[in-house]
């Protein structure tokens with residue numbers, strides 16, 4: 373019987389399904405619900421020291437429906453980080469660890485470009501008992517206007533410096549969460565790992581405009597008639613997320629073997645999770661999927677991943693982690709491989725051409741006849 377249990381950076385997870393930072397981990401009530409439903413770990417909604425600067429608008433989500441209008445395939449949000457006071461969060465982290473001592477609780481943190489702020493947020497969260505940190509270098513809207521989030525994640529020098537501050541202060545594993553709004557996601561990933569982070573999480577949302585209302589001619593989601601580009605998530609982003617996780621995993625295998633990778637973006641099923649693990653992820657995070665289907669979705673996800681493992685006789689996640697990576701290559705190499713295969717086929721065909729009657733064979737009689745026929 374295969375097992376989904378896994379140990380990542382010393383954290384013992386009953387399964388690789390992790391609540392991704394966002395509404396599904398936004399207060400103690402919902403975090404408790406996640407642990408009760410059996411999620412492998414919870415990454416809480418991103419917090420900062422001063423929540424008074426965080427002011428959200430409504431509406432802040434917009435959905436892209438599939439062709440028959442019944443399925444949500446894409447989701448835009450212009451939601452900021454948590455608007456709840458830091459002190460309340462610390463209290464809830466403590467309560468959560470009392471309620472679920474073995475539950476893996478990870479704080480997602482974000483601060484301005486100031487060493488004292490990053491050190492303070494790390495120290496106070498770890499005193500409250502969290503098991504690890506995820507550094508949000510990736511929120512694409514609102515926060516970059518304050519030089520936070522993806523504004524930091526796109527600047528490798530700043531990122532190295534900030535990760536260095538965090539690593540000096542943290543006694544817990546640290547994952548750096550990457551923005552996809554960059555051409556080469558390996559570069560900020562490399563910067564964070566060089567600074568000592570234990571792992572990488574990827575991806576956060578992709579900067580987008582959900583659509584334009586053809587009656588009002590205004591962009592959506594519309595707030596007082598105006599909008600701003602937001603972050604795109606849900607199953608529509610999965611191919612992009614898979615590509616980026618594959619690129620990071622390929623770089624990590626060469627340069628940082630043994631570091632961890634958490635795959636995020638459009639995971640809604642066990643088979644989606646299997647694909648992220650096959651391209652090198654240790655865990656998968658789910659955010660929009662929980663907003664669509666509820667916390668209970670972790671049960672069918674686990675069953676489906678186990679069924680996939682049984683089908684291939686994999687006993688543990690590490691039996692198939694990264695197993696598809698060797699099958700990625702360059703386009704140039706694809707052309708060469710195809711030319712080699714065609715040349716080999718042609719040579720084999722030529723071998724079958726009978727040059728004297730003594731060469732006719734009972735086993736390949738039909739092929740030999742065909743080889744002597746007009747095309």
Ligand SMILES: Cc1cc2nc3c(=O)[nH]c(=O)nc-3n(C[C@H](O)[C@H](O)[C@H](O)COP(=O)(O)O)c2cc1C
Pocket residue numbers: 392393394395417418447449451452453454480508510511549575576577604605606607609636637638639657658659660661
């Ligand atoms: C409404 C909403 C709020 C989010 N808030 C945060 C956040 O506070 N911090 C963060 O790191 N990511 C946040 N995310 C990004 C998700 O954690 C995740 O990286 C992204 O949505 C892709 O995964 P998904 O398709 O499973 O949602 C948010 C996503 C959504 C949809």
